[in-house]
Amino acid sequence: QVELVQSGAEVRVPGASVKVSCKTSGFTFTSSGITWVRQAPGQGLDWMGWISGFNGNTNYAQKFQGRVTMTRDTSTTTAYMELRSLRPDDTAVYFCARRGDYGDYQADWGQGTLVTVSS
Amino acid sequence: DMQMTQSPTTLSASVGDRVTITCRASESVGTWLAWYQQKPGKAPNLLIYRASTLENGVPSRFSGSGSGTEFTLTISSLQPDDFAIYYCQQYNTYPCIFGQGTKLEIK
Numbered sequence: 001q002v003e004l005v006q007s008g009a010e011v012r013v014p015g016a017s018v019k020v021s022c023k024t025s026g027f028t029f030t031s032s033g034i035t036w037v038r039q040a041p042g043q044g045l046d047w048m049g050w051i052s053g054f055n056g057n058t059n060y061a062q063k064f065q066g067r068v069t070m071t072r073d074t075s076t077t078t079a080y081m082e083l084r085s086l087r088p089d090d091t092a093v094y095f096c097a098r099r100g101d102y103g104d105y106q107a108d109w110g111q112g113t114l115v116t117v118s119s
Numbered sequence: 120d121m122q123m124t125q126s127p128t129t130l131s132a133s134v135g136d137r138v139t140i141t142c143r144a145s146e147s148v149g150t151w152l153a154w155y156q157q158k159p160g161k162a163p164n165l166l167i168y169r170a171s172t173l174e175n176g177v178p179s180r181f182s183g184s185g186s187g188t189e190f191t192l193t194i195s196s197l198q199p200d201d202f203a204i205y206y207c208q209q210y211n212t213y214p215c216i217f218g219q220g221t222k223l224e225i226k
Contacts, residue, residue: 035215037163045155045163045206045217061214062120095162102169104210105153109162 002026004034004096004110011116012086019082020113022096027108029053029072033099034079035106036070038092046092050099051079086117121145123209125218131226136197140221142190142207151211154183154192157220158203166205167192197223 007021022034035050049060051070058070064083072079079096094113097106122145132138142152150170155163165174167183170190180195194201202225207218 037217044220045157045208047208047215047217049214059213097162100153100165100168103151104213104215105165105168105208106155106163107165107168107174109164112162 002098002108004098004108006094006096006110006113009114009116011118013119014087014117016086016117017082017084018086018115019080020094020096020115022079022081022110024077024079024098027098029077030074032101033104034070034072035097035099035104036068036081037095037097037106039095039112040089040092043092048081048094050104053077053079083115086115088117091115091117120214121148121209121212121216123207123216123218125205125207125221127221128219129222129224131224132197133226134197134199138194138197138223140192140205140207140223142185142192142218144188144190144209147187148209148211150186151209152183152185152190153208153210154181155206155208156201156203157206163206 003025005023030053033052036048038046051058069082096110098108100107124143152170154167157163171183204220
């Protein structure tokens with residue numbers, strides 16, 4: 001079955017960077033894509049962008065452009081999301097998700113990684 | 120950016136009720152719309168994609184309809200497990216934004 005297992009919770013000070021990993025299994029990684037979505041405490045879902053498992057092409061939401069980098073390692077079927085210049089309002093649970101077979105919806109999700117930004 | 124607006128924000132209902140949640144897009148998204156259910160402390164779960172296609176394993180009491188700018192998610196007979204937050208998402212254009220969510224609570 002499809003599984004996405006994310007790295008553990010992180011605490012960072014403002015201005016630092018964080019890199020979250022998403023180890024996948026149960027599907028053909030290079031035929032799919034991985035989307036990153038975040039959710040601030042008590043808030044809704046915020047689409048950050050996605051990366052193609054096939055060629056590594058990315059599309060980022062404009063609000064994260066210049067601060068986010070999504071990468072993948074096809075040998076380990078793992079996706080990564082790095083967010084830089086962290087601010088307290090970046091405190092959120094970050095989810096990775098497998099792109100749907102028929103479009104850019106999110107078919108399967110990781111368990112989420114809490115990133116806390118605080119001085 | 121496009122906007123996705125759900126209504127109502129909160130919906131109080133009882134087990135066995137039929138409920139409908141509406142999602143409106145600020146511009147046409149065709150039928151490129153998905154619905155998710157999220158429970159506290161958990162990742163969202165895909166219910167419907169392409170506006171009306173039920174994801175495998177999702178109970179048939181869930182259904183979706185609509186096209187263009189107006190969509191609905193209907194639960195035909197609420198079960199205790201259905202009390203959660205529901206989100207719509209358009210995936211016609213980037214960014215694939217979500218609605219703000221509808222909390223379905225027990226009356």
